[in-house]
Amino acid sequence: MPSYLEQAFGKSDVTSVKMRAALREWLDLYYGVPRAGEDAAPRLAALIVGKLCRTVFAEYETRLPPDAAQPVRQSLAALNAAAKTAMQYALVGGECLLKPVPKDGAFDFTVIRRDCYVPLARNAHGNLLAVGTMERHSADGRQYALLERRTAGADGLTIETRLFELNGQALGRCVPLATLPACADLVPQLVLPGVRGVGLAVLKTPLMNCVDGSADAVSIYAPAVGLLHALARCEEQLNTEFANGASRVFASEDLLRPDAQGRRALRDDLFIGLPDDPANVGVTVYSPALREQSYLARKQDLLRGCESLLGLRRGILSEVEAVTEPRTATEIAATSVDYDLTIRDLQAAWGDALRDAMALCAELGALYGLQHFDTDAAVPAVDWGDGVLYDRARIWAEQREMVDAGLLRPELALAWYFDLPHETEEEIKQVRERFMPKREE
Known part of the structure; x- marks a missing residue:
């Protein structure tokens, strides 16, 4: 564009x-x-x-x-x-x-x-003092680009509009705005006085x-872009760790069953065939220990770094339980x-x-x-x-305590709770008549 x-x-x-x-x-x-x-x-x-x-x-x-x-x-x-x-x-x-x-x-x-x-x-x-935008349109098998340039001026906003017929990925010839019905009401240049920016x-x-x-x-x-990339690499390393740690069964080729084409095969991700050497006949299981805890600890450390850089509360990205210190x-x-x-x-x-x-x-x-x-x-x-x-329940409890102690008028507390005006005596009177029960003499 x-x-x-x-x-x-x-x-x-x-x-x-x-x-x-x-x-x-x-x-x-x-x-x-x-x-x-x-x-x-x-x-x-x-x-x-x-x-x-x-x-x-x-x-x-x-x-x-x-x-x-x-x-x-x-x-x-x-x-x-x-x-x-x-x-x-x-x-x-x-x-x-x-x-x-x-x-x-x-x-x-x-x-x-x-x-x-x-x-x-x-x-x-x-x-912004000037900005350009583009809209793509299509009609009759042809592609068009509607380009708009907005320029701020002392007298107001000036909008320049051009319609181009695209030639592949290149900007082709400029055509009249009336070429497309959607652009028929537009003008090449429009001045809007009094519009800011x-x-x-x-x-x-x-x-x-x-x-x-x-x-x-x-x-x-x-x-935190650098940390986000580090987290993506850590995740990829963790995936590799699990993939490399998957169990493998090494079996001699005479144990693998042939398929319809005469090829011997089982699940390739589990069974691995070895030549028919007498020393290798039989089955050997290989299952390495996983090191996921090291990767997970590193991941949590990176997540907490992101939270600190971005001003996020602990636990938004990381696990609060993972904090050991x-x-x-x-x-x-x-x-x-x-x-x-x-x-x-x-x-x-x-x-x-x-x-x-x-x-x-x-x-x-x-x-x-x-x-x-x-x-x-x-x-x-x-x-x-x-x-x-902001704890609204705590503030309301404190205001009720002040009302009970005679330090705050109940009308003001109710006006705060229901977000009502209470600057004048007339407004306070309306709060009293609306919410406070009448006392019997």
């Missing part, structure tokens, strides 16, 4: 060669691409991404103001439906894009993976670049705190992307003539639940 965009628009990918190789490696680890000397079956990258994504959205909930219109609620529902996919794409590739698409008077969202777009320009903070919301991991030091985002498991309560709590901070950072990243996406809906809605997309009404409140370390 970079060569296509370079030919069409005269621009090249600003991502460094080192970062491109790292992106390919992250994707290979996630999708389990085979590598010589490694066993990709455990798929630890997929395990890390899956566990983090489930934890991030375990108690996720969004709320809009009561006066928010139905198109706004419909757009937010579409964005929430794409949330987990977007988070997983970002965890794997470091970054992904959320593209708002008008649909039925509201907006739907398409998630663009990191290897499916090309950054053409970034500022010093890593924000490239008109796409960006979700990126909150990690510092550990590949080339640039402003490009990196995969959530980028710091004594650990203090402070050490155990420290790993839980690291994990909590990791989840909070990812939740904050999605919260920023969510607000940017809804703000884009408001800007694009005004340009497209869609009603009810007021900027203030389109900003949702996000509730992440209790979190990893």
Whole structure:
């Protein structure tokens, strides 16, 4: 795709060669691409991404103001439906894009993976100033490439669109957009005034670049790539150990039964025939001792190293029982705190992307003539639940004790428990009338 965009628009990918190789490696680890000397079956990258994504959205909930219109609620529902996919794409590739698409008077969202777009320009903070994307189409037995270049400017967003007929793997001739019915409504160049950036919301991991030091985002498991490969090699060595340790029966050839073609054979993985030497006549069993404990101990050590590098709690990847050295309560709590901070950072990243996406809906809605997309009404409140370390039951028990001791008004405790407003006396009165039983005189 970079060569296509370079030919069409005269621009090249600003991502460094080192970062491109790292992106390919992250994707290979996630999708389990085979590598010589490694066993990709455990798929630890997929395990890390899956566990983090489930934890991030375990108690996720969004709320809009009561006066928010139905198109706004419909757009937010579409964005929430794409949330987990977007988070997983970002965890794997470091970054992904959320593209708002008008649909039925509201907006739907398409998630663009990191290897499916090309950054053409970034500022010093890593924000996209120009980006290129490509879509493949087919019609009448011919292949087409729809190339789109988005450029941020002081006056707004400029979108350039080109349609090419592919010549094998090469970019062929440029054809009119009306050649394909799906592209008939597009124009070669469109300017959207008042739209910030490239008109796409960006979700990126909150990690510092550990590949080339640039402003490009990196995969959530980028710091542990070396350990993930070491784990894959350890797994392959363990497989080899079991294969080499399988029992073998050495038998003289006169004991092997001939088959229909007159060939003598039994199970090749168990019986091995020897020449009919009088000294070798009979059966000998070979069963070497396995050394799996050494490999398993090494594997657990590597898994704990991954947990430390990625800020995961002990036991997320490794076996807690495998830890033989004594650990203090402070050490155990420290790993839980690291994990909590990791989840909070990812939740904050999605919260920023969510607000940017809804703000884009408001800007694009005004340009497209869609009603009810007021900027203030389109900003949702996000509730992440209790979190990893937050113990709601313990806090509630403490508040009840304070109420019993006369140190806290029961209305305030109930307002906290049910997440109700309690700033004014009128709001406290509503809590009292709704939840507290009336006392008989």
